[in-house]
Amino acid sequence: MATLADVARHAGVSTATASRIINGSSKPVADALRARVLAAVAELKYVPNAHAQMLARSHRSAVGVIVHDVSDPYFAEITRGLQRVAEADGRLAIICNSYRQPDRELEYIDLLHAHQVAAIVIAGSGYLDAATAARLDDRLQAFEATGGRIAVIGRHEHTGDAVMPDNEEGGFIAAAHLFDLGHEDIAVIAGPAALTTTADRLAGVRRAAKVYRRSLPKGRIFHADFTRDGGYAVTDLIQVKFPEVTAIAALNDSMAVGALASLRDGRRRVAVIGFDDMPIARDVTPSLTSVRLPLTELGERAMRLALGEAGAEPRVEHVAAELVRRESTWDR
Amino acid sequence: MATLADVARHAGVSTATASRIINGSSKPVADALRARVLAAVAELKYVPNAHAQMLARSHRSAVGVIVHDVSDPYFAEITRGLQRVAEADGRLAIICNSYRQPDRELEYIDLLHAHQVAAIVIAGSGYLDAATAARLDDRLQAFEATGGRIAVIGRHEHTGDAVMPDNEEGGFIAAAHLFDLGHEDIAVIAGPAALTTTADRLAGVRRAAKVYRRSLPKGRIFHADFTRDGGYAVTDLIQVKFPEVTAIAALNDSMAVGALASLRDGRRRVAVIGFDDMPIARDVTPSLTSVRLPLTELGERAMRLALGEAGAEPRVEHVAAELVRRESTWDR
DNA sequence: ACGGTCTAGGAAAGCGCTTACCTCAATGGG
DNA sequence: CCCATTGAGGTAAGCGCTTTCCTAGACCGT
Numbered sequence: 001m002a003t004l005a006d007v008a009r010h011a012g013v014s015t016a017t018a019s020r021i022i023n024g025s026s027k028p029v030a031d032a033l034r035a036r037v038l039a040a041v042a043e044l045k046y047v048p049n050a051h052a053q054m055l056a057r058s059h060r061s062a063v064g065v066i067v068h069d070v071s072d073p074y075f076a077e078i079t080r081g082l083q084r085v086a087e088a089d090g091r092l093a094i095i096c097n098s099y100r101q102p103d104r105e106l107e108y109i110d111l112l113h114a115h116q117v118a119a120i121v122i123a124g125s126g127y128l129d130a131a132t133a134a135r136l137d138d139r140l141q142a143f144e145a146t147g148g149r150i151a152v153i154g155r156h157e158h159t160g161d162a163v164m165p166d167n168e169e170g171g172f173i174a175a176a177h178l179f180d181l182g183h184e185d186i187a188v189i190a191g192p193a194a195l196t197t198t199a200d201r202l203a204g205v206r207r208a209a210k211v212y213r214r215s216l217p218k219g220r221i222f223h224a225d226f227t228r229d230g231g232y233a234v235t236d237l238i239q240v241k242f243p244e245v246t247a248i249a250a251l252n253d254s255m256a257v258g259a260l261a262s263l264r265d266g267r268r269r270v271a272v273i274g275f276d277d278m279p280i281a282r283d284v285t286p287s288l289t290s291v292r293l294p295l296t297e298l299g300e301r302a303m304r305l306a307l308g309e310a311g312a313e314p315r316v317e318h319v320a321a322e323l324v325r326r327e328s329t330w331d332r
Numbered sequence: 333m334a335t336l337a338d339v340a341r342h343a344g345v346s347t348a349t350a351s352r353i354i355n356g357s358s359k360p361v362a363d364a365l366r367a368r369v370l371a372a373v374a375e376l377k378y379v380p381n382a383h384a385q386m387l388a389r390s391h392r393s394a395v396g397v398i399v400h401d402v403s404d405p406y407f408a409e410i411t412r413g414l415q416r417v418a419e420a421d422g423r424l425a426i427i428c429n430s431y432r433q434p435d436r437e438l439e440y441i442d443l444l445h446a447h448q449v450a451a452i453v454i455a456g457s458g459y460l461d462a463a464t465a466a467r468l469d470d471r472l473q474a475f476e477a478t479g480g481r482i483a484v485i486g487r488h489e490h491t492g493d494a495v496m497p498d499n500e501e502g503g504f505i506a507a508a509h510l511f512d513l514g515h516e517d518i519a520v521i522a523g524p525a526a527l528t529t530t531a532d533r534l535a536g537v538r539r540a541a542k543v544y545r546r547s548l549p550k551g552r553i554f555h556a557d558f559t560r561d562g563g564y565a566v567t568d569l570i571q572v573k574f575p576e577v578t579a580i581a582a583l584n585d586s587m588a589v590g591a592l593a594s595l596r597d598g599r600r601r602v603a604v605i606g607f608d609d610m611p612i613a614r615d616v617t618p619s620l621t622s623v624r625l626p627l628t629e630l631g632e633r634a635m636r637l638a639l640g641e642a643g644a645e646p647r648v649e650h651v652a653a654e655l656v657r658r659e660s661t662w663d664r
Numbered sequence: 665a666c667g668g669t670c671t672a673g674g675a676a677a678g679c680g681c682t683t684a685c686c687t688c689a690a691t692g693g694g
Numbered sequence: 695c696c697c698a699t700t701g702a703g704g705t706a707a708g709c710g711c712t713t714t715c716c717t718a719g720a721c722c723g724t
Contacts, residue, residue, distance in 0.1 A: 001478040003710055014674045019712060028672070045474040050446040052710035054383040055679045070427075071412040076403035083429055092443065095402075095427050097415060111424065114382035142377040146333040228615070257615050279560070283589050285617025335680055346704045351682060360702070384680035387709045 002044040010040040022048065054116060060148075062092040063306060064112030068100045068124040072226075073278040074252065074295065078123050078153065081299025089307055091118070098124070100192075102132045109139045119149035119306035123299070125197035126155040133157040151306035153298055156196050160314045161305040163298055167197055170291040170321030171204020172211075174249045174273050177289070177323055179212040182332035183247035183271060187238050188216070189259060190251045191226040198223070201251045201275065220245075224255050231258025239266045246332055247271035253278040256288055260328065271329040286327035293321055334376040342372040354380065386448060392480075394424040395638060396444030400432045400456040404558075405610045406584065406627065410455050410485065413631025421639055423450070430456070432524075434464045441471045451481035451638035455631070457529035458487040465489040483638035485630055488528055492646045493637040495630055499529055502623040502653030503536020504543075506581045506605050509621070509655055511544040514664035515579035515603060519570050520548070521591060522583045523558040530555070533583045533607065552577075556587050563590025571598045578664060579603035585610040588620055592660065603661040618659035625653055 008018040013033055020027050021037045040046070054060075065082050067075040079095060086093040094117065096108040105122070112120050120143060127133055136157045140150055144160070151161040178186050188205055191198040202221070209216040222238065224230030231250055235258065238245055248270055250256035256274030263270050274281060277292035301317055308315075340350040345365055352359050353369045372378070386392075397414050399407040411427060418425040426449065428440040437454070444452050452475060459465055465488070472482055472490045483493040510518050520537055523530040534553070541548040554570065556562030563582055567590065570577055580602055582588035588606030595602050596617075606613060609624035633649055640647075 004712095005710075015711075016675080016713075017673060020673090023712085025713095030672070033673085045477065047442055047445045047474070047478075049387070049448060049710050050443075051383040051386040051448060052679090053446075053712080055381070055387055055681090055709090056711040056713080058679065058712095069412075070402050071405075071408035073403075073405070073408075076405075076408055080401075080403040092426075092428075094424075096424075110379055111382075113379045114385075116381060116383060142379070145377065146379075228611070257612075261615055280589075280612050280615070283560070283593055283612070283616050336682095337680075347681075348683075348705075349703060352703090355682085357683090362702070365703085381680050384709090385682080387679090387711090388681040388683085390682095390709065 001049075002046040004046070004048065006044055007037065007040045007046045010044060011036040013037060060116045060118040062094055062115065062117045063303070064108070064115070064117040064120040065093050065095045066098055066105055066108050066112075066120065066122045066124075067095065069097050070095060072254070073280065074254070074276050075123065077278070077295035078299040078302075081296035081301075082121055082123070082303045083299075084296075085300050085303035085307070091307070100124075102127055102136065106135060106139055109136075109143060113139075113143045113146070113148065117148065119151065121151050121153070121302050121306050122155060122158075123153040123302065124155075125191070125195035126152075126157045128194055128196055128199055149306050149310055151302045153302045154197060161308075161311075162314070162316045163302045163305065163319060164316060165293045165298060165319045166321050167200035168204040168207070170275060170293065171201035171206075171251070172208045173204070173321055173323050174201075174251075174275060174291050175205040175208035176212065177273060177325075177329060178247045178249060178271065179208060179214055181247070181271065181329060184214060184332075185242070185245045186214075186216070186220065186247045186249060187242060187245045188221045188249050188251070189231055189234050189238075189255050190221055190223050191255075193223050198251065205249060205251075224258075226252050226254060228254045228258040228261075231255025232262045233258075235259040235262035236266070239263070239268055239270075245270060247273070247329070249273050249275075251275050253281050253288060253290055256281075256290070256328075257284055260284055260286070260288065271332075273329050277324050281324070282326065289326045289329040290324050291321045292324045294319060334378040336378070336380065338376055339369065339372045339378045342376060343368040345369060392448045392450040393422075394426055394447065394449045395635070396440070396447070396449040396452040397425050397427045398430055398437055398440050398444075398452065398454045398456075399427065401429050402427060404586070405612065406586070406608055407456065409610070409627035410631040410634075413628035413633075414453060414455070414635045415631075416628075417632050417635035417639070423639070432456075434459055434468065438467060438471055441468075441475060445471075445475045445478070445480065449480065451483065453483045453485070453634050453638050454487060454490075455485040455634065456487075457523070457527035458484075458489045460526055460528055460531055481638050481642055483634045485634045486529060493640075493643075494646070494648045495634045495637065495651060496648060497625045497630060497651045498653050499532035500536040500539070502607060502625065503533035503538075503583070504540045505536070505653055505655050506533075506583075506607060506623050507537040507540035508544065509605060509657075509661065510579045510581060510603065511540060511546055513579070513603065513661060516546060516664075517574070517577045518546075518548070518552065518579045518581060519574060519577045520553045520581045520583070521563055521566050521587050522553055522555050523587075525555050530583065537581060537583075556590075558584050558586060560586045560590040560593075563587025564594045565590075567591040567594035568598070571595070571600055571602075577602060579605070579661065581605050581607075583607050585613050585620060585622055588613075588622070588660075589616055592616055592618070592620065605661050609656050613656070614658065621658045621661040622656050623653045624656045626651060
């Protein structure tokens, strides 16, 4: 592995000069030397050691991103936005998947901290459990204490810069849409009970039930795991236990897609509304009515917050949810 | 930012001892000291500087991954496999999106090289252009020369460890399926002409045409960009220009989904076969017949190659493509 | 021609950590 | 009872780079 010293020796200059030439320092250097050094770099195929650079110049550049799972379209879209902005700013974004395990999130925070990232962006639902939330915030604060910046997407655990999709309002919109269409007997497929996103969206659904004076018994609320197969399994169950249900509100699109598949296989005609409006929502059949969250934008804004100046006041940007009507919901 | 020296001072020991305790070195240490050091770590919220560690111990651990675009389900699945194996091996996987730009691939190779990763995995189609391929291989060789390991997925540019999906055979399978069903007039939606994946799959389609003694005029082969919208636009065109076409072979699922949407909007009944068998293939309507590639497995195997012993002989694993019949293709 | 001012380039001090090597005290054997 | 041995802990030399400070030659004005 060629080092700067090798290059300098090869070109017959000091490491200081070599460094200055390679990094395009403002200090003027004779053209002859410059050419010799550059030639040496090419010949030795020299690639600077990023770790040594990080250590020597003490400024941080890379940014860390923690999401639940990039291969989930929801996070894939958010990540796309995150990356786009990071890249435009000339920064390496290190993406970590927690696979929905809080412990892994903690590990990754420390890992990113250890890697001296300039900022960490955490996307994806937080955890209702107070102890878990506290541990998380504790690590985050330790990171901030060393000058790191943090931005979260839709998380309550940490007070600081945040982009907050309005999950509660979205839940309201979803349920209200079903009620508006005249559905009385609805079932809800919520996400894991431990997640704040589930709680928030569910709160909106419950508020809608109250506003519309509809009853929404506990038994009509099911918890799945935010995956397509989870939605499928629960919908199978709903069809058997509650044949009178005419509409289902799934609290994310993946589960809604599963619900649609189950309904198709069971040859039942039940309205379904999803949440998030992932790209595939328009391509399933019937195309999926959903509550749209501008996922890519969420990512872009969060990264901009993370890369912006550290303000004294935490900046919290609220992002509205919006109904996208398609074929999977209809008048009763 | 607390340093090891701070911790050592705080605990009244040398940095050597502190380091040994923190890293669980095999050297025995008095329990009293251990406790003091650990207490200091907790109190100061010390997090070791990963860059300094990398520099001091000279072994590499992280691995780099370069894909076209993680938010594309094709790469999302591959990445999932890649990550799973990397994580199981206790390594950080740094994921980079080239967004299909060869130059960015080069940049990322250097960047990962600079970050002293132990291995680089490159997934996604390579480039037919000889000059581009040569530049790529050049960078890769420079990386290998420093002891780095490389594994590629479906790329021809670099000779070394590789996992090769059988794209040619897959193309054959797709076209043969259509011919078997009695379709004579077929159109092909290929990917960007500059990509090797496009060329390989197309070669298989052409071979099928030859074997089945069907003509496949140039005009029936369209190039789109492997995206859903690209497939949609091309299919709009096909419907207008070639109303006699009864079946379309799209050379990836995203474009096939777009084709399905266009056909639905145009109220035409045309058979469609995709390629890759992405998870959503079963949830579009009609559900998509496709040529299955075990994407997650592709990723897992590539990462295993990258992390395995460096063998003298390059190991090349071929992965078969397989027809998955669903509702989007039918007898003529 | 001489002192003073620039300027191009080099010497060397770290950045935060690991680890080979050294020290010193305690221990045991002869 | 003394010396060799062991073992716990410290000292310090880097890892590869950046950057401050310094040097020595070139250049200017008088």
